[in-house]
Amino acid sequence: MSIRIHEERCIGCGRCTEACPGNLLRLSSNGKAEIRAVEDCWGCTACMKECPVSAIGYFLGADIGGSGGTLRIEREGHFYHWRIEQPGRADTVITIDRQNANRY
């Protein structure tokens, strides 16, 4: 269970480094985010929700029934679009209203 950082999208804002409760993320010498200890990530998605440019993906490996695809979060106003990208398949998108997401 882990995340993947898409370097080409990262703008080096550092928001993910402050969001991670395990202090697993840092900015590397090239100004891009990197994960220090990938095996320690428990997939809480806090960093993904904070990233303003959708540069962090959640790897959907076989251990959780995935098929090597990636889940990313795209922000649009008070909506989160959870986009699942899998090789050879059309994207699946689940939209969540952030104003209601923690209500239940």
Ligand code: SF4
């Ligand atoms: S998913 Fe959670 S534990 Fe893993 S790097 Fe992001 S904030 Fe840290």
Ligand code: SF4
């Ligand atoms: S929040 Fe996103 S853009 Fe900012 S440093 Fe982290 S991965 Fe890069």
